[in-house]
Amino acid sequence: MRLVSLLAAVALVPASLAAYVYAAEPILARSGRGGKRAGARPWVWLAPTVALLGLFLVYPIVETAILAFRDARGQRFVGLENFARVFTDKAMLVVLRNNLAWLVFFTAGTLGLGLLIALLSDRVRWEPLAKASIFIPMAISFVAAGVIWRFMFEFRPAGEAQVGTVNAIASALIPGFEPKAWLFDKATNNPALIMVGIWMWTGFAMVILSAGLKGIPTELIEAARIDGAGEFQIFLRVILPLAAPTIAVVATTLMINVLKVFDIVYVMTNGALETEVIANRMYKELFNFRHFGRASALALLLLFAVAPVIVMNVKRYKEGSARHGSAR
Amino acid sequence: MAARDKRPSARRLASRAAINLILGAICVAWLVPTAGLLVSSLRPRELIALSGWWEAFRAPLRLTLDNYVNVLSRANMGASFVNSLVVAVPGTLIPMAIAAYAAYAFAWMDFKGKEWLYLVVVGLIAVPIQLTLIPVLRMFNALGVTGSFLAVWLAHAAYGLPFSIYLLRNFIGQLPPSMLESAFVDGASHPTVFFRLVLPTSLPAIASLGIFQFMWVWNDLLVSLIYLGGTPDVAPMTVTIANMVNSYGGGWEYLTAAAFVSMALPLVVFFSMQKYFIRGVLAGSVKE
Secondary structure (H helix, E strand, C coil): CHHHHHHHHHHHCCCCCCCCHHHHHHHHHHHCCEEEECCCCCHHHHHHHHHHHHHHHHHHHHHHHCCCCCCCCCCCCCHHHHHHHHCCCHHHHHHHHHHHHHHHHHHHHHHHHHHHHHHCCCCCCCHHHHHHHHHHHCCHHHHHHHHHHHHHCCCCCCCCCCCCCCCHHHHHHHCCCCCHHHHHHCCCCCHHHHHHHHHHHHHHHHHHHHHHHHHHCCHHHHHHHCCCCHHHHHHHHHHHHHHHHHHHHHHHHHHHEEEEEEEEHHEEEECCCCCCCHHHHHHHHCCCCHHHHHHHHHHHHHHHHHHHHHHHHHHHHHHHHHHHCCCC | CHHHHHHHHHHHHHHHHHHHHHHHHHHHHHHHHHHHHHHHHCHHHHHHHHHHHHHCCCCCCCCCCCCHHHHHHHHCHHHHHHHHHHHHHHHHHHHHHHHHHHHHHHHHCCCCHHHHHHHHHHHCCCHHHHHHHHHHHHHHHHHCCCCHHHHHHHHHHHHHHHHHHHHHHHHHHHCCHHHHHHHCCCCCCCCHHHHHHHHHHCCHHHHHHHHHHHHHHHHHHHHHHHCCCCCCHHHHHHHHHHHHHHHHCHHHHHHHHHHHHHHHHHHHHHHEEEEEEEEHHHHCCCCC
16 A cells, blocks of 8 residues: 555556656647747746645745734744743743854864865775765664664763663773763763764764865865975865865754754753754754744744755855846 | 885875775765664664674674564555655656746746846745744645645745756856747747757756755655654655654664655655755856
């Protein structure tokens, strides 16, 4: 039954979409002109897009913005009550603190490690192998990564054989080390979760930064070397300024993604012991407390946080099209 | 003279060794978590709880596939694997087909409102899907499709569209105008040009995008969790594993094998099509 619906979807969707534009063509051809001037034709081709974007993105965003100012059931207008709660409630403040910690430490850690690995792998013969090993976590789900790292952080009381890799290594290396329950200790659980995020996303940062670094002309680096600059000087004075635009792009992408972080926390701690982040709190407001107003207010908070990036994307596109427009 | 020539090269040799050593250590650290899980999934149940996975290499070697057999037959993972496929394949095909039409219209047709409609698409790329969850869920509830594959297909299609359109438009817009114009002069219609000319020449871009979207949908938890409503018989693997973690906690004989079953397909896709995957990643972030 399931496979039948899969096969039906695979065969029918492309076929019916193809039939759709071919069927519309005679009607359009009779009333309009061919070539680039297309009359109503663009709207035929764009109709599925407009319908899906309108129904699942534009309308819901507007609706969420309205719900954020209403009560639990979305019926009564309550003004800024939901937002006031986000910024005063103790549990909510922990949520905001955690998101901020993710934003800062995840972004800095991923960017730093990605840059380091990109620089190092450029100088070894086994570059593809090194890159593949770092990139693998990017291909698996956050859920699988959560399981992997729960196993890494597994805790057994001192004296018992440690099953978790982290505790085993720490016990072997540090004399007198007491095994820790990393995910259940308020001092270490958030850093542990953020580390999992870094483990997953460093490959992404590395791939893009490495491509950016390879675009730097070797003559510039050679010239600096002949002038007597050391490797660190070259990195600071030549590589870093030239790679800055790429670094900025990677940083923005990382920040957009880390604001939405959900899966890692859901699988590893489910927000227990002060590890909750906005997306997980929103899920709880929605399904455990059934409060549409507060859940929507949290979602809107995410929108405010990414708004600068959205504006930047649109601006950059506008500038780009102004530059290329005449050429085409 | 000779000695002076030798010294920098000796220093260079040392620094090269240091670079290899540091990078090697980082790579090992990156691989150990996954390797540890893989080894554990192959150990008998009682040993997983008793000793660290690295002890598996000590004689006598005791490895088994029992955990995989158990998890596939008893813990609902077999059915979940099929569900993941049923979610991910149409969840990839639908948005790509629709995005290709839109990208073609944006690149090669002139119409009123094109500029602002495209700006909406670009603006939507960075919007967190959390903003849409509540209204869409209410809509699905009202229509009675919550918990059906149709609901997740449509949701994934819509969420994947802005980025897909952006990526494909960039590619399709760079095709040589002379190629399309000569086809139009020969009397070809828009559908013919699209299917015979544009689609075949865009295959590399479509492959990158397809792999990207497939991985995204296959690895997604949130969309399925919310719109499929946690019913076990439609749950994809991510949802099933998340439920297992919450109910078994430390049932490592199940979790290790289950996690690996869910990783198998993405890893095969990644290693066989690494080039396209990385091209997709690059195209997605190095804008312009």
